[in-house]
Amino acid sequence: MGPLVINEIISANTNLLIAFLIGIGFGFVLESSGFSSSRKLAGVFYGYDTVVLKVFFTAAITAMIGLLFMSLFGWIDLDLIYINPTYVPSAIAGGAIMGAGFIFGGFCPGTSFCSAAIGKIDAIVFIGGLFIGILIFAEGYSLWEGFYKAGFKGIPKLSESLGLTDGLLAFGVIIAAIGMFYVGEWAEKKFPREEY
Amino acid sequence: MNSRVIFSLVFVGLGLIIAATPSNTTKAYKLTAEELLEEAYSRNQYISPDEVADLLINKDPAFLLIDVRDQDEYEKYSLPNSINIPLTNLLAEEWEAYLDQDIRLNVFYSNGSLKANEAWMITRQLGYENNYVLEGGLNYWAETIMNPEKPSSTSPNEEFAKYDFRKGASMALGGGALVGSAGGNKPSAKPKIASRPKKKRAAGGC
Numbered sequence: 001m002g003p004l005v006i007n008e009i010i011s012a013n014t015n016l017l018i019a020f021l022i023g024i025g026f027g028f029v030l031e032s033s034g035f036s037s038s039r040k041l042a043g044v045f046y047g048y049d050t051v052v053l054k055v056f057f058t059a060a061i062t063a064m065i066g067l068l069f070m071s072l073f074g075w076i077d078l079d080l081i082y083i084n085p086t087y088v089p090s091a092i093a094g095g096a097i098m099g100a101g102f103i104f105g106g107f108c109p110g111t112s113f114c115s116a117a118i119g120k121i122d123a124i125v126f127i128g129g130l131f132i133g134i135l136i137f138a139e140g141y142s143l144w145e146g147f148y149k150a151g152f153k154g155i156p157k158l159s160e161s162l163g164l165t166d167g168l169l170a171f172g173v174i175i176a177a178i179g180m181f182y183v184g185e186w187a188e189k190k191f192p193r194e195e196y
Numbered sequence: 197m198n199s200r201v202i203f204s205l206v207f208v209g210l211g212l213i214i215a216a217t218p219s220n221t222t223k224a225y226k227l228t229a230e231e232l233l234e235e236a237y238s239r240n241q242y243i244s245p246d247e248v249a250d251l252l253i254n255k256d257p258a259f260l261l262i263d264v265r266d267q268d269e270y271e272k273y274s275l276p277n278s279i280n281i282p283l284t285n286l287l288a289e290e291w292e293a294y295l296d297q298d299i300r301l302n303v304f305y306s307n308g309s310l311k312a313n314e315a316w317m318i319t320r321q322l323g324y325e326n327n328y329v330l331e332g333g334l335n336y337w338a339e340t341i342m343n344p345e346k347p348s349s350t351s352p353n354e355e356f357a358k359y360d361f362r363k364g365a366s367m368a369l370g371g372g373a374l375v376g377s378a379g380g381n382k383p384s385a386k387p388k389i390a391s392r393p394k395k396k397r398a399a400g401g402c
Contacts, residue, residue: 061207068214079298171208171215178204 006080027114029055036115038106038122045103048193050184057177064170078166088151097133105129232321241316242331243303245340246358249365251301252276259301260294261330264315275305275337276369283311286318296324305330305337342366 004010010018033055034040043049070076102108105126107115112130115123141148159169227235235241251259252275261278263270270280281291283306295302296319304312304327312329319327330337339345344362347355 065207065210065214069210072214072217165215165218167211167214167217171211174207174211178207181200181204 003076003080026110027117030111030114031118035111036118036120036123038115038120038126040106041108041111042103042106043193046193047187047191050181050188053184054181057180061170061174061177064173068166068170083155083157085155086151086153087149088153090148090150093147101129227321227323232317235320236313236317241313241320241327241329242309243328244331245337246361246365248275248303248330248337249341249362249369253365253368256301258299260303262294262302262304262315263306264304264311265306269307273334275334278305281315283315286315295319295327296322298326300326302327303330304328306333307335308333309336341369 005012005015030036033051035052035055040049041052044052067076067078067081071078098108105112105122107123107126109130112123112126116127137144157166159166162169164172248261252261261275263274263278263280264283264286265280266282267280270278270282274280279294281294285291286295304315306312309329309332312333316327316329332339341362344359344366347359
């Protein structure tokens, strides 16, 4: 049956509409879990607040379990799900830039728009920086095109390179997530902060 | 009980179920009779002799010709690099890996297209993908590739390009005599072989 757009069960326009509704839901959850505070995001790095880690990891394992069960029931063809192709050097450089921006700014792209929507000035400045970054990347593309496209690895799956089934790896990820939640809550107690 | 513990237990439980399920049950499903009829009528399973000749000459590694005729017919004449899976043996276990895969492009052929179509229909019904049928079979192959008919002098250039390609293909694949088209040794443009559009993955991202 799925993916719905690929198999032409719904049109591309309906797809956009659904994406719009999901986007509103996503923004709502971000805002209501307090993600529009940059201190909450920075808290992950200092250990006083690990809500971000917990929310995103819960989302990841929920989606993972959901997809695997839907595939098991024949509702979706996992071969047709988009997976970002892997380019090793650009993944490392991009991860480092993104991580640094995360600590400096206290936002990730999604949460910055979320808190700009409620009028936070730091978020608006952050978005300004984001566009400057986009501009630099796009205008200087010829300079880093070689680096950007180096080390292409296709779409390797962790389960395939470890020789495990998808289900077994999913189980491992769940165990790891629960362990991480436990460590996160321990850190919250260990490095408390009165007010932020 | 603490709600965190309950959630954790639910996730671990679901994880255990998914870990214990063999992954091959997550394979694509079979077609219904209506879907198969629709596919058969769309004629999307056909690959033209020109496309096959192009793949053969370019020695495309992701391409396999499968002769579904009987063994003696196969031994008498077959296309280069083809393997023989007689229709009666199609469902034998040894051939399953050849037919049910998503890497290569398989092309069935027989004398006409009847037997090849039967093979295609059976494999398609089983939910296998990437199996196709040589349009018109060997008879049409002989007509178009091995002994191409020279277009009349008033034909459009594409016809001549096609003819030149077929002549070249015929030489490369060991057929008919060598005669240039329309006089002159000017190498004419290779006719465009329309490649099969692949099903795109759903695009996405963060």
